[in-house]
Amino acid sequence: MTLPRNARFRIPEPGGRPGDTPHFGDIDIPAGGEVARPHASSAEQDIRDLPFTLIRTLGDDGAAHGQWDPKLRPDILRIMLRDMQLNRIFDDRMFTLQRQGKTSFYMKSRGEEALGVVPALVLGQQDMCFPTYRLVGWLIARGYPLIDLVNQIFSNKQDPLKGRQLPVLYSARDYGFYSISGNLGNRLGHAVGWAMAKAYRAKDDIAIGYIGEGTSAEGDFHEALTFASVYKAPVILCVTNNQWAISSFSGIAGAQETTFAAKAIGYGLPGLRVDGNDVLAVWAATEWAAQRARAGLGATLIEFFTYRAAGHSTSDDPGKYRPSDEADHWPLGDPIERLQNHLTLLGEWDEAQHEAMLEGLTKRVRSAIKEGEAIGTLGESKPSVKEMFEHVFAEPDWRVLEQRNELGV
Amino acid sequence: MTLPRNARFRIPEPGGRPGDTPHFGDIDIPAGGEVARPHASSAEQDIRDLPFTLIRTLGDDGAAHGQWDPKLRPDILRIMLRDMQLNRIFDDRMFTLQRQGKTSFYMKSRGEEALGVVPALVLGQQDMCFPTYRLVGWLIARGYPLIDLVNQIFSNKQDPLKGRQLPVLYSARDYGFYSISGNLGNRLGHAVGWAMAKAYRAKDDIAIGYIGEGTSAEGDFHEALTFASVYKAPVILCVTNNQWAISSFSGIAGAQETTFAAKAIGYGLPGLRVDGNDVLAVWAATEWAAQRARAGLGATLIEFFTYRAAGHSTSDDPGKYRPSDEADHWPLGDPIERLQNHLTLLGEWDEAQHEAMLEGLTKRVRSAIKEGEAIGTLGESKPSVKEMFEHVFAEPDWRVLEQRNELGV
Amino acid sequence: MTVMTMIQALNDALDVMLERDPDVLIFGEDVGYFGGVFRVTDKLQEKHGIDRCFDAPIAESGIIATAIGMGAEGLRPVVEIQFADYILPAYDQLVSEAARLRYRSNGEFSAPITVRAPYGGGIFGGQTHSQSPEAIFAHITGLKTVIPSNPYDAKGLLIASIECPDPVIFLEPKRLYNGPFDGHHDRKLQGWAGQSEAEVPDGHYTVPLGKAATVREGSAVTVLCYGTMVHVAGVAIDEAGVDADLIDLRCIVPLDIDTIVASVQKTGRCVIVHEASRYGGFGGELSALVTERCFYYLKAPTQRVAGWDTPYPHAFEWDYFPGPARVVDALKRVMEH
C-alpha cells in the first residue's frame, strides 16, 4: 500500500483564487424558516442537529418565515437598518481617510454589520460585549459618539484612549464594550470570567464574546468554552465565520471538515449556526441564547455565517488571494440590502426614505470627521506625551517617574 | 427573575468524597458486543453516535462479543496478559522503593495497563508513540530492558537519560517512545507534526498521542486536533479518561456535560469511546484508527474510558479526596483480571499458569532492581556531573564551557 | 501572634482575605476540596464555601483569562498555578492582557488579580518542578512580581498583593514552605518553629510591595537576593566571615532601588544571588542598575551567583543549585579588591 503524498498530507484550498470563478464549495442553504426553533430550555442532546444546519428567517421573497422570526416592530427594524448603514458609511469614510494618511490603520465591517448592531439592541445595558475589531456596530447601535471614534482613529488630542491604542481597538465600558487588543482571541476567556463574576454576584447580567472563525483555532477558544461549560457561565460565545482570515480561507481553520457551531457539541453546549446576514435570525439566536444564560442554563456557542466583503484591513489587498468579484457571489446576500427589501415588502420603507436616511447619515459622519479633523488627524495633534507614562500601574513607580522626567514631560 | 447564586454559577462535584459510598454518576454501560463496528473508511457524519456510547467486547460472561472483537490468537492474549502484569508488578515494586527513599518520585499505571501495552502490540515498529507518564506499558510491551527503566528511576550512573530527567519521564526513540516532560499535554501537537512529517515523506508510518482527560482542557489539545483535522494527519489521538486528575474528578474537565470522545465532532473527526479496561476493545479501536490513518483518511480521537486505581503519584494520597474503596466500585473492572477470566474461559489459561507467570515476572523485576541497586539508587551513584552541561545545544557555547570549568568538571 | 510555616502563613492570608472581602475568590488546579498539592488552600473551601475556593480545569491560560474577566468586572481573584513552571501556557494572557489592560483602556478596565505559584528548586523536582522564571515577568511593563522568603513576609505580602489594584505574580519558594533552607542539604533541616520570622500576627496586616528588607547590616559588601537565596546568602556571609549588608528584595517589581543604591554606595561591593539561570536573568538588571547608579563607589566588579546556563537537571540538584560554597567564593572574590 503506497499512497502518494497528497493522499496523506492534505493542504486545504479555497474554492477560487484570483482569476477563478468564485465558488463557495457546497454550502447547503435551507430556505428561510425551514429550521425549527426548539424551546430555549432544551437539553443540548436534543438539539444536536442545529450546528449542522443554518438558521434563517428572511426568504428569497424578502419575507420573514418560520419559528425563528422574532416578529419585531418596524421601528426596531428601521433602527437596525440605520445603524448598520451608519456603520458602513463610517467605515467607507475612514478607509478613505487612511489612504489619505490621516490615520495609520483601519478595518471595515462590510457585510458583517448585523453582528455588532443587532446583539447591541437585543442585550441589556448591563450586559458586557467582548468584541473583535469588526464590531464597531455595537458602539454605533449603543449611541457611542462618532466623534470619540474619530478622535481615537486620529490618535489626536481628544483621543479617549490617549493615544495608547491603535485605531479600531476601542474600549468603552459605559457602552458595554470591553477593551480590544491586537492579540486575537485572548478575550473570549475574559467574557467567561466576567459572566462568572456576574453569576457569583447573583446578578442577571450576562456577557457576549466574539471571535473570528480563523481565530477559533487558538487554544484560548477551547479553554474559554471549557470554562463556560464546566461552570455553566451565563455567556454567549460567537464565532463570526466571515470565510476569511486575512488571506486564509475558513478551511485552514477546519471548515471543510465540519461547521464551527459543531464545536459546541464537544462541550455539551448548544450550538447554533445562523445566517449572519439575516438580521432577524441574528436577533432571534441572540435572544434565545440570552434567555438560556439568564435562566441559569449556561452558555451557547453561535456561529454567525457571513462574509467579509471588504479587505482584511487597510494593509490588505484581497485581490491578491481571492477572486475580485467573490463578494458578489456570496450566496447569503448583504445584510443591509436584505433588511431594506424586507422593510420595503412590509410597506414600512421606500426608496425616498432610504435616500433621505443615507443623506442624513452621511452628514453625521462628515460632521464628526470635520470636528475630528479640527482637533487633528494623526500627527497633527496628539495627547500630552506624559500620557505615555500614565496607567502603567494604578500608581506610577520610580522607573516611570524617572523616565518621564528624563524625557522632560 | 432572581436566581440564587448556585443556580447560575455551578462548580461540579464528584459522586463521592472520603466517607461517602462510591458512586460514578449515571454511567451508561452497554453490554459487550452491543455497539456495531462501522467500516474503517466510514465518513465521520455517518458515525456521530459512536462518541456517545462505549465500545466493549468482553461481556460479564468473560466472552468476547460483537463486531469489535478482533479475534486474536490466544498467544497474543497471553502476551498482553504478561506485559500488563509485568507493568503492574514493576509499578508496585517501584512505589515501595520510593517510600524507602531509593528514588525521588514514581507514578503507577494501575488499572490502565492496557492503554500502554495493547497499542504497542497493535502498531508497527516504525510508528511513534507520544506517551503520558502512565504509559510505561508501551515500553514493557516493546521489550525495553527493565534495567534501563530502573537505572533512570534511580538516576544512577547508568541512567540512560544521564540524570537529567525525573523518574518515569522516559525517552526511547528506538522503541518508538517519544520523550515525556512534566508539562502536561504539550506533546500531542508533536504527534501531529511527526505524523505530518511521515505523510510528507509519503511513508506509511503513523503516530499515536496520549493525553489525560484532565489535561484535555489545555489549549494545546484543541490546537493539535485542529492541525490533525485540517491537514488530515495520520495520527491517533487518545484521551485516557481515568476519571481523575490528581484530586479533580473528570467533571472539572467537562465530563458532566458530554463525553471526551464527543470533542472529535467539533473537528469533523471520528470519535470512539472505548472501554479501556477491555483489551480486545482497546486493540480493535486502535486497529480501526490505524487503518484509517494509513489509508489517508486522517486522524481519529479515541477516549479510553478507564479508572486510575492508584494514587496520582508517590506525592499523592487519594484517601484525602475520594472514597478509599472507590476503585472497588469501578463498574468496568480490572483489565488484567478481565483478560485472565477471558483466557480461562477459552481454556487457554489456568490458575497454575498464572501463578507461574507471576512468579517469573516477580523474579524478573527483582533481578532488574537488584542490578540497578548494585549500580546505585538515588544519590548513591549518578552520572558524571559534566553530563549536566551536555546536550544544551548540539555544540556547547562559551557559557556552558566556562561554567563547566568553573564547577571543575 | 502564631508561629507558622510558610504554608500556614499563606493559608492564613487567604483565609483573612476571604473573610474580609466578599470580592475575593480563589481557584486553580486542585485547590478546592483537596486544598492544593502543597496544601496552601487547605480547608478554605470547607470554611468559606465552594464558590469561594474551587477547582479549575487544567488550563493555565484559561485560569488566567477567567481571572482577568472577573477582575475587570471588579472581583479580586487569587489563582494558583500548580508550579511556576506551568505558568508558561498562560504567559500570553499575563503579558498581553493582564499587564496591558489598564494602560490600553486608559484605566477603564484593569486586572487586579493575584497569581500564586510554588517556585524554585531544591526539592529534587527535576526540570519542570524547579524553575525560577522571575526574569520573564520582571521585563513586562504592567506586572508586579513578589517573592517572599519567610512566613511573616509571605502573609503580609500576599495580603498586599491581593489588595493591590495591579496584577501581581506571587512566587512562593517551595523549598521554604516547611522550613528555612540555607543550601546545606546534607545537614539536619530545621523547621520554621523557633525562627523569629515565623511569628505571624493574627488577622490582617500587610508588608508593602516595593520595600526591601535589610536582613542584616554590614559595611564591606552588599548581597542582593530574594526567596530561598536569602537563607543561603545568610549562611554564606557567616562562612566567608565578611561584614555584609544582606538585602532581601522581596519584590522584583516594584524594586526598592533606594535601599539598593544606599547600601552599595555604602559598601562599594555587590554580590547578586539567584537560583534562575544566570544569562538574561534578573541579576543582569540588578548588576546594570548598580553600575549605573553606584559606579564611582564600586571597589570591585559586581558578581552574580546563579543557576548554570543549562536546564534544571534532576540528579544534579546540588551541583546546579547556587549553594553556600559558590556564594562564599563570590564574596571572597569581591573582597579581594
Place this chain on the structure above:
Amino acid sequence: MTVMTMIQALNDALDVMLERDPDVLIFGEDVGYFGGVFRVTDKLQEKHGIDRCFDAPIAESGIIATAIGMGAEGLRPVVEIQFADYILPAYDQLVSEAARLRYRSNGEFSAPITVRAPYGGGIFGGQTHSQSPEAIFAHITGLKTVIPSNPYDAKGLLIASIECPDPVIFLEPKRLYNGPFDGHHDRKLQGWAGQSEAEVPDGHYTVPLGKAATVREGSAVTVLCYGTMVHVAGVAIDEAGVDADLIDLRCIVPLDIDTIVASVQKTGRCVIVHEASRYGGFGGELSALVTERCFYYLKAPTQRVAGWDTPYPHAFEWDYFPGPARVVDALKRVMEH
C-alpha cells in the same frame, strides 16, 4: 550578487534552502498562496509546491508544536509567526519543549526548527505590532536568538539558522524590511538600493551564528546593539562626533563575548542600545557581562538606551522609540568621564 531589500534577501534564503534540502518546509499564517503579510514567502508556494510552503491555522502554539514534531522526525521546518508580539501564545512550546527536547532526551530527539517573526517598532503599529521580546528568549537555556540588521546578514544568518541543529528564534526588524532606518523619521527615507550591505550573493552562503560584526571601528567608546538600532547608533555616533566601535551583535544567543570584551577593554566605555523596554531587557545582561569582564578598564558607567518602561504606545511612537537624540545623549554622558 544582487541588490536586495531585506524582504527579498530573506525570501531568497528560503528559496535557496527549499531548493537545496527536501527536508525544509515552511508554514505559518498567510505564508502560502499569499506569500505572507510582509511578502517574505512570496512565490515560494508557486515555485516549490503547496506541501513545501503552506498556510497554518491561527494557533501559534500549534504551529510551534507541529514544527517540533516534524523537527523531531528529521525535517527542518521554518515557521513564521506573523508578528513577534504573537509569539507569546507559543512561549510554552518554545521554552518547555523546543529548548529542552535535546537535553531531556539525552540527544535522542531535538527540535531543529527556525521560528521567524517580524519584530520591533517604528511603523506605527501600536502596542501589539511593535514589541521587541528578545529578552524573554535570551534567558532560556537551549534557544538561540538571531537578529539581523541588513539584507546580506539576513540571508546568511537565516540559512545558518535553518542549518543549525538547534531551535532558533529569528527576529526580523520589520522597520528595516524595505530600507535602513536611522531613527530620523522626519527625514527622507532611503531604500536598500545603494547600500553595500544590500549586495547579496546568489545561492547558498552563511553568516555564522555567534559572530558579531564590527560595523565601524573607534577607540573612545563601544556601542553594543542589534537590529534597527545598529542604524540609529550609526547616525548618533556621527552626530555626537565620538570615535566609537559600533558592534552589531547579530546574535543574542550565542553571544560573541570575545568581540565585546576586546572592544570594551580597548575603549573603556560602553553604551548599550535596544528598542525593548529597559527594565529586565537584554541590555542588563550585556551591562553585567561588561562589568564582570572589563571592570578595570571602564572609565565610565555603562549606559543603556532603551524603550521606556511602558507598553508600546501608538501615538507616541517617536517619543518612545530610542532615537538618535537619546543615543547621542548617552554617548556624550559616557564621554564626559
